[in-house]
Amino acid sequence: MKDEKRLFPKRRFKGFVGEWKEIDLGSIGSTFSGLSGKTKNDFGHGTAEFVTYMNVFNNTISNINLTEKVVRDDKQTQLEYGDILFTTSSETPNEVGMSSVWLDKRPNVYLNSFCFGFRPTIKFDYYYIGYMLRANSYRKQMEILAQGISRYNISKAKVLETVVLLPSVQEQQKIGEFFKLLDERITNQERKITKLNALKSAYLTEMFPQEDETVPKRRFKGFEDEWANELLSNISDVRDGTHDSPKYYSEGYPFITSKNVSDGYINYEDIQYISEEDFNQINKRSKVDTNDILMGMIGTVGNIALIREEPYFAIKNVALIKDTKQVNQLYLYYFFQSNFLKKQLIDGMDGGTQKFISLYKIRNLTILIPNKNEQQKIGQFFKNLDDQITTEEAKLEKLKQMKVAFLEEMFV
Template identity: 35%
Template structure:
């Protein structure tokens, strides 16, 4: 049986940088250093865009991010955001905001093994239950310190980490292939319609709420259940153009029915995350059996534009361009229902939209094959994660398990 250790015995916990809002700059300035915030922490790792910059003397040497630090989102209005974690793969000449924490692993734990633990569904479920608050969700120092992690001898930790790293590398390659297909669709769109941000072809503009039925999911926080129930899809489950139920939470049938009275998802709808990783729309091509929260729902009428065409407008740089003009400067990205209803859609003729949909169909066939492979790799990774931190990879025989 694996030995167990408290996080506090393996890593140093470091508080985030506090600064006055008026002292921060959205662009680099002499004597300023960048700050990472919750929005920079993703399931694929740290992203270094949408930074803020603060006077360098606000950041102590200890608060500068070092290679192998694990940066954790510790406070948010959304439980989907609290607990998100990512490993720093190299030193970063900057710090992290006060709504984040850093765990700096010590010599008794392999950094990669340690970081993988904070990506497991079991960890996310635990921090969600610990951090839940009335209006703001907070992960306290003691919450992290008292979390228990299985601790194998260092050589075994490194072997397990190498297995997880290899599986994660395969997932990253599949995501890259899907990104290439997205770029192909973007090329087709620009060739037919030009850049929607400039609308050089002069297509008429309509607000999305005037030509589609635009709603959102529940604003309530139904109680999660562990036995049976229905999936509650939130922003974290809508990613990469698909609905990923790998790490979904479940709710009772009564809550499921109540939520779906106003926001039932049907085949042919578009759903879109509204908080955290906004955008990334999904055109629903399956019979859904889930409810939604923090997710927009776009339904199409007989007079609505093509769903394929609208999905593309919501998934490219045009969406980012429009939303960035309404950015409210919060600690995480957010798009409101009002913003989506007012979203301007340049509308080519129905015939042009249908021709675009026809061309995209061929790309979608290739994307479906890639997504199936990605889903299989995600399932493999989730299985390996569970086995890694429940002792099963050890019992399988050291050095004998490969991916």
């Protein structure tokens, strides 16, 4: 005997029982089209606005400030408070028919031509319906209905055939408010991270000298001496990886190139593997050790990584800046993020479509060096700031994972 479909969620607020109502979307409203009959001359000015495709795609509740100008046209359908907006196409079926709820009452706001709207005829909690339409249970319906090969589309008629499940208005309000507050926490966490990154950027500007300067704008108390001027090759052993192209395998020893060096770390997501023989041969001249710095030389020039634990890979198209103990390596790592150093890299790049920088130019980069105590202070300051950013990013990821889990458990 086939199992009957369960019409209530796995997780509910206390006091709510009973099944939810299963309703075809077409029975509780009608659709309308986005902008039509417009030319490029109608956009970018005028007294009317339209909601962009990306606004609909990215936001459960439309961002009322993310609109663009268009010439007013009374023949177009104006958006009303509570309208549900759907995207019509995407490159993948799992992103077709993304929805967003419009909660604003100002006049002369239209919908872009690559979306369509749904205007409900019944009352429900708008936040509940917004999150319900983005829950996995509803999104699966959209994926099944998506049509196409290189690009996937969904029609208004097909969307009207989809099924929504509605609890009582009181339960809708509880669920809607819960996800609204969770999204606000996520947004606040994102803002905190943005502020920390902006703070780091400001400190990188102020705590390292600018071009033609020998002292920075901001210093720790007690330090007044001018900074020394040295070539990188005089304070570090600077090498590069292999210039050959070894044979790749589905498994073996990781082979790091410039694309794998980003944001201070090695990215292993898109990586090639080489044989033990090639690995040993490359590492005879370019072995990477803990505390070394790697920098991209081709394509993603200037991306860096500090090796924090024992490495187990070989390198190509990557500059290897060995830790020789002549300079505090943590200080040097952050100096490579300064505007002073970045300008030298930009000025030293060669190539057309794909930029690169030679090992010779890297070895001749100018490094400004304070005394050892100031180096240690600066390096530790930025490490603490980076650690704080990492902690806040982990909190953000946890909130996002929590949201995914609740979307799965609190909707049918």
